[in-house]
Amino acid sequence: MNKNRTAVITGATSGIGAAFARILAQQGYDLLITGRRKEKICAFADELMAKYGVTVKVSIVELSDDSQLERLIEEIRALPDVSLLINNAGFGKAGFVAGDVDRHLQMLRVHVFAAVRLTQSVVGRMIAAEQGAIINVASVAAFFPMPGSVTYSATKRFLVTFTEALHTELMTHGIHMQVLCPGMTRTDFHGKMGKEGQDIENRYPLGWMSPDKVAELSLKRLDSHRVVYVPGVMNKFLVRIVSKMPRCLYYPLVSRMRT
Numbered sequence: 001m002n003k004n005r006t007a008v009i010t011g012a013t014s015g016i017g018a019a020f021a022r023i024l025a026q027q028g029y030d031l032l033i034t035g036r037r038k039e040k041i042c043a044f045a046d047e048l049m050a051k052y053g054v055t056v057k058v059s060i061v062e063l064s065d066d067s068q069l070e071r072l073i074e075e076i077r078a079l080p081d082v083s084l085l086i087n088n089a090g091f092g093k094a095g096f097v098a099g100d101v102d103r104h105l106q107m108l109r110v111h112v113f114a115a116v117r118l119t120q121s122v123v124g125r126m127i128a129a130e131q132g133a134i135i136n137v138a139s140v141a142a143f144f145p146m147p148g149s150v151t152y153s154a155t156k157r158f159l160v161t162f163t164e165a166l167h168t169e170l171m172t173h174g175i176h177m178q179v180l181c182p183g184m185t186r187t188d189f190h191g192k193m194g195k196e197g198q199d200i201e202n203r204y205p206l207g208w209m210s211p212d213k214v215a216e217l218s219l220k221r222l223d224s225h226r227v228v229y230v231p232g233v234m235n236k237f238l239v240r241i242v243s244k245m246p247r248c249l250y251y252p253l254v255s256r257m258r259t
């Protein structure tokens with residue numbers, strides 16, 4: 001049991017964030033979880049409190065909104081402890097050229113600005129406590145720049161570099177950093193982009209995982225020195241192949257693909 005430990009998880013209404021919340025509640029962590037679908041996340045918090053006897057606070061936050069983000073930071077400051085921060089909230093948006101630019105800028109705010117701001121708000125406290133951990137949820141898309149995933153891949157790549165660089169600043173302070181890079185995961189993510197589950201699984205058949213498995217593996221690897229963590233054998237294999245592939249072969253190969 002982790003008595004008096006608190007974890008903050010953004011985007012825990014469903015999917016990977018909810019899976020993290022369930023495992024950590026089971027381990028005895030108190031939680032502060034965020035989301036926007038109020039009814040769903042409040043019912044989830046009630047379920048976790050009843051089942052595991054922990055305290056679960058809910059913050060309804062649109063993370064692309066500065067004032068709501070600041071309110072969340074105040075709520076985090078008021079917590080007696082922050083042992084673990086998981087910057088997980090995120091969404092996909094296909095299409096760049098003809099797309100709605102505001103949605104791409106919103107993605108920058110959620111994936112990049114909010115993660116930087118929240119990390120910065122807890123890190124001083126973790127250094128003072130000489131313990132703590134931060135998981136930034138990126139994606140294998142960070143390693144696969146491709147059509148239909150322009151801003152998404154770029155923001156997730158930012159998280160990889162940000163986490164690795166911060167690790168080099170924090171590694172002597174007892175703080176564990178991880179950038180989690182899942183591949184295809186069965187969550188609400190694809191449905192929100194208007195994609196039917198079976199359709200997308202047929203188009204991209206490789207490496208699908210459950211959010212529970214992704215969160216479980218991530219937490220198991222958190223204490224190791226593996227800062228960039230890609231869960232799943234197939235996802236690891238794909239990242240390795242793509243990273244080694246000459247760009248003159250890679251670009252033509254992916255140019256006709258769409259996520």
Ligand SMILES: NC(=O)c1ccc[n+]([C@@H]2O[C@H](COP(=O)([O-])OP(=O)(O)OC[C@H]3O[C@@H](n4cnc5c(N)ncnc54)[C@H](OP(=O)(O)O)[C@@H]3O)[C@@H](O)[C@H]2O)c1
Nearest residue numbers: 011012013015016035036037063089090139185187188189
């Ligand atoms: N599913 C995949 O295949 C996959 C693969 C690689 C990486 N990921 C990453 O995994 C993370 C979790 O996604 P998921 O797959 O678990 O999807 P999900 O089930 O849709 O969960 C996404 C969470 O993020 C929250 N969120 C999204 N946009 C937000 C915003 N503007 N402001 C505040 N909260 C926001 C959602 O809140 P509400 O639902 O309450 O609005 C929800 O709680 C994301 O960062 C995603 O990029 C997913």
